[in-house]
Amino acid sequence: MDYLSNLKSDFYEFAIQRRIVKNQYLDSLYSTIKSGDPIPVLTLTYSDKELSDHLGITEMDMSRIEILDGLQRTFRLWAYKVLAEEYSGEKDKEVITFAKKLKEMNSLLFESGVINTSLIKKMISDDEITRIKQAFISFDIYFIVWAGLTEKELVRKMLVLNAGQKAVSTTHQFELLFLHFFNDIKKHNREIELFREKDDKAVDIKNGRRATGQFMFSPFIVGLQSFVEQRPLRVSTEDPVIGIETESENDQFLYNLVFNIDYLTVFINLLVDLDKTVFSTEGPLGLEWFVKETTLSGILAAIGSKINFKDISNQKDLISATEKVFLNLKEIIEEKGFKIGTFRTEFSNISSMTVNFGTFIRKAIMEYTTSLMDSGDPDWHELFIKTQKEK
Secondary structure (H helix, E strand, O other), X not given: OHHHHOOOOOHHHOOOOOOOOOOOOXXXXXXXXHHOOOOOOEEXXXXXXXXXXXXXXXXXXHHHEEEEEOHHHHHHHHHHHHHHHHOOOOOHHHHHHXXXXXXXXXXXXXXXXXXXXXXXXXHHHOOHHHOHHHHHHOOOOOEEEEEOOOHHHHHHHHHHHOOOOOOOOHHHHHHHHOHHHHHHHHHHOOOOEEEOOOOOOHHHHHOOOOOOOEEEHHHXXXXXXXXXXXXXXXXXXXXXXXXXXXXXXXXXXXXXHHOOHHHHHHXXXXXXXXXXXXXXXXXXXXXXXXXXXXXXXXXXXXXXXXXXXHHOOOHHHHHHHHHHHHHHHHHHHHHHOOOHHHHHHHHHOOOOOOOXXXXXXXXXXXXXXXXXXXXXXXXXHHHHHHHHHOO
């Protein structure tokens, strides 16, 4: 009870944790507690550099505690604690009113499926609701607490702890690997608004219901990686080289120049400016098209291909080269646009049996953009045919 009573009000919003998910096996956790059977240890992170050997969980500053592994279990235990504490003798006929009160307090209790009206009714009729508190008091939970971890180390720990769990999607794992950049961007730049898979507006953003400057985090990062590697890439956690480790010293030097807040600020401003230009020339279709991972990967790979990174020796040179290629494309788009309407028509004619959509579109968009930057006059129809033949 000490642990649950001292949780932060937003304990389930830790940035590198996934959202609360439905899981019928975890929902039986209270029965496990009641029977006295052990549950796996919970792994916490403490923001102080070190822990005193004499500290107990009630003595630590819980505002500095985050749940690294065990969020789903903690949320379910906390939900039952809330259920017990808010119960004030309601009878069967008052279950709906009681449930409505709980939902108004925290809708996630019901949205997650942890609490529902049938469960409340059964616990009241069995008088089990009055025994929750004692069951928790009589039960011991064991913890592992890591202190002084960097964000990069937090991400690594979480991926190791969650290895093999399907609940962590590939996209979310990718976000975790680069979370330290995400936090820096949010703190230092207001030109861009990045959304993650667990954010409520994620579906809208992905489908183009957005303002300029609003992107999904993973497509933004994979676009940046495509820019640096000068080829269209996709979201992957199998080879997490950015900001983590690279095989080549030259690559490491370049990534160190790119992945810092000064360069990212310039890059973001240029990307948002390009987003606005696409919107001004293409309208709502531009908002829908320029937010997709395939689009950002293809366009940014093309832009990056116009920079000779081997000649870059310092950040000033990199910023100058980046500004030059971005502004060049911006001027071309202002004049010619991307002709997204034609792109959509050609895309609708592709047979999914003959091509890999993602790979095909990334490559086609990169080639179209490259041709534009080479002062060409590319045609989507001809390019789609050409790309299909090259598959």
